[in-house]
Amino acid sequence: MKIFCLFSLMLMASHFGIYAQDFQGEATYFSKTTVNMDFGGRQIPEDRKKEILQRMKEANERTYILTFDKSTSIYKEEERLEQPGNDRGGRRFGMMGGAGGDYYKDIKEGRYLVKNELFGKIFLVDDSLPKLEWKLGGESKQIGNYTVFKATATKTIKRPNMRAIFRRGGENEEKREEEFTEKDIEITAWYAPDVPVNQGPGEYWGLPGLILEVADDVTVILCTKLVLNPTEKKEIKAPNKGKTVTQEEYDKISKEKMAEMRENFRGGGGNRGGGGGRP
Template identity: 30%
Template sequence: MKIYILIITCLYTTFLFAQNNIEGKVTYTISYNKANQKEIVETENNKQAIKAINNSKDITASLFFSNNESLYKLDTPMENDADQGINLTRTFAGKGDVFYNDVSNDIHLLQKSNAAGKFLINKKPITWEIKQESKKIGTYNCFKAIKKDTLNSNNKTVAWFTPQIPVSFGPKEYNGLPGLILELEHSLLSYRATKIKLNSKRPVRIEKPNAGIKVTEEEYRNLLKDYFPGFFKERKK
């Protein structure tokens, strides 16, 4: 156990010094975890839901990072994909959402649009518990981490990060680990880093989103409750 803690401490120290000198782009492939829907029984009432689950297709998203900043968003679907109706993977992955992080200033923003309007949500930083488990993903040595507020949940948020790419970023709002997140399991979706480009000749430019009503996460939830009261009453049942 002491050796494990020493290794993590050394990796984190390396991470602190190296993060300012690396930039790149990561492509994530996002998959819908159909196996998690086994509890759905095929009856006349939910055949449409099962059809939608079976028809869900993988999508991709891009993470751009430079120094202490990152920007994450879903890739634009191909024209023929966009014409095939609802894709649950894209729906649950947050189509149109833009995530921005500035770790040096502890800024974590989500730009989101829906029927209630356009918002710029100030997200809280995520806290993790790093485990002793490790595995190899491609050529990278990775460590396991679990989002702390999901430790006792059936739907744990599990990340695999590599200190070999010493940046504190990952898909969506999942940041704050001493290394790039290469895999993430969250609720109904799985995220896999399928392409990584580091320090290419073309510099990465990140623009901080600034459009939308500025709110905290709590203020945003309260706004949704006021705008969609029926939806939240249904969820309480």
């Protein structure tokens, strides 16, 4: 039975040209992140709160393109026109947690590079490719024309604590909250064995098939379009611009920037005139 299944998989892969030397695929993903905003008791006008929340929503709903072959991939945000008056304000919120684009993976070498923008500065994170311990399940469903199977993994993550950023100073000043919170979360992925490459969106990879959907506790990434062996091939090239840092160094810089942002809000009372910048 195992030999038959393997033979069937090889036939499907051969049909799609996946074993061809110049095989390439392109997947479009829609990413949506839910952010629970806590202003920490700050007296911010309701219209201003609505503006902040709307910008955060727009900044955390994005479309990405994953271009991949048998061992490498590049994950880029789809270019879009900025809305008049929106400028970079909303986008800044999407960058708080180290979000970025141009995420390059070389599975054969076990290496990744990602270009991140953090408060207007470009960083190039160059580090060893993280590996999740996936647990394969028997549950399946349909995504488009593909039957996908469920896999889960546990991951330790750090995220910016929005309450700490917007929190007022005062009597409980000595009880400051950390700018980042750390916790273990469950990752749920759905992969397509019919596309037998162990690629996926962003940092995700390592399953016996292309990952078409993946979700953590706040973000869902869903493939909305998949093209195998497109007529026009694209170069899968690692990003090379920005200050090169390891992931650990980048996390340290992020933490320092978040602390600065919190101090700006505390000192300025949320207004431009008091030394703190508006979000």
